[in-house]
Amino acid sequence: MNSPEELARTLEGAGYLADDGVATAAFLALRMQRPLFCEGEPGTGKTSLAVALSRSLELPLIRLQCHEGIDAAQALYEWDFPRQLLHLRALEAGSESLDIEAAEQSLYTERFLLARPLLRALTTAPCVLLVDEIDRADDEFEAFLLQLLDENAVTIPELGEVRAEQPPLVILTSNRTREVHDALKRRCLYHWLEHPDLAREVAILRRRIPGIGERLATQVSVAARRLRELELLKPPGVAESLDWAQALLALNRDELDVDTASRTLGAVLKYTEDMERVRAKLDALLA
Ligand SMILES: Nc1ncnc2c1ncn2[C@@H]1O[C@H](COP(=O)(O)OP(=O)(O)O)[C@@H](O)[C@H]1O
Ligand SMILES: [Mg+2]
Secondary structure, eight states, X not given: OOSHHHHHHHHHHTTOOOOHHHHHHHHHHHHXXXXXXXXXXXXSSHHHHHHHHHHHHTOOEEEEEOOTTOOHHHHTEEEOHHHHHHHHHHHXXXXXXXXXXXXXXXXXXXXXXXXXXXXXXXXXXXXXXXXXXXXXXXXXXXXXXXXXXXHSEEEETTTEEEEOSSOOEXXXXXXXXXXXXXXXXXXXXXXXEOOOOHHHHHHHHHHHSTXXXXXXXHHHXXXXXXXXXXXXXXXXXXXXXXXXXXXXXXXTOSSOOHHHHHHHGGGTOOOHHXXXXXXXXXXXXXX
């Protein structure tokens, strides 16, 4: 991969239409072997960028979905306690006098290790590691991640160090429900993803939904852009434009008129307050 333009073409082959900013950020992350921190509103193409990168670079994708309370056991590894117990019972049943030390050693081997995404990323590299929605995790987990990104290695007390032969391409995403710490950002290249411009959104719809015409794709994209300007509780992302367009096609519509829009608003808005506000001004929105 020799230029952002070349990467953009490769991503397009995987169905992802990257603008110059995204293509350059991803290209530099690859070239400089640095994690890429992607921040932006929901539905701006952060998660799908990582998926498209793995497809187009033909690297396995390893995904860690962050959530409140996520900890090392869920992210890195756990011991398979029930199987360890079974193994121990079998050992006990099989011999009259159990060598405690040997038994213990046999319990803490790879056989009983449950590798979670971060450990798998270290042992699978080269790969794409997607750490999705890091803003949902807490500070402690961020600090833990920081160390792992720094060293591309972890130490499992019972087994020793596991080091990646080749650092994974790490994509971190955040919907910015809170600020992520500077220390983490400092390790990464940063890119803020905007909603696509009109031409790109039309292109995304046409690329993703076979059979949609230019006219309907444009109408949906224009309406979605206007909705984003209304300061709704949940402004629509590209995912919602895609859903909306698909809903219209499912109803055999080739045009977005007021009546059809009103009936299909549930594909694009997810709060009753938003729907009420928008219904009252659908005429202007679709003009
Ligand atoms: N640039 C793009 N090219 C192709 N599809 C896109 C693009 N941006 C967003 N999408 C599509 O929009 C939807 C939402 O994108 P997603 O990556 O889940 O957003 P985010 O992770 O930022 O919330 C997905 O179906 C994705 O395929
Ligand atoms: Mg996402």
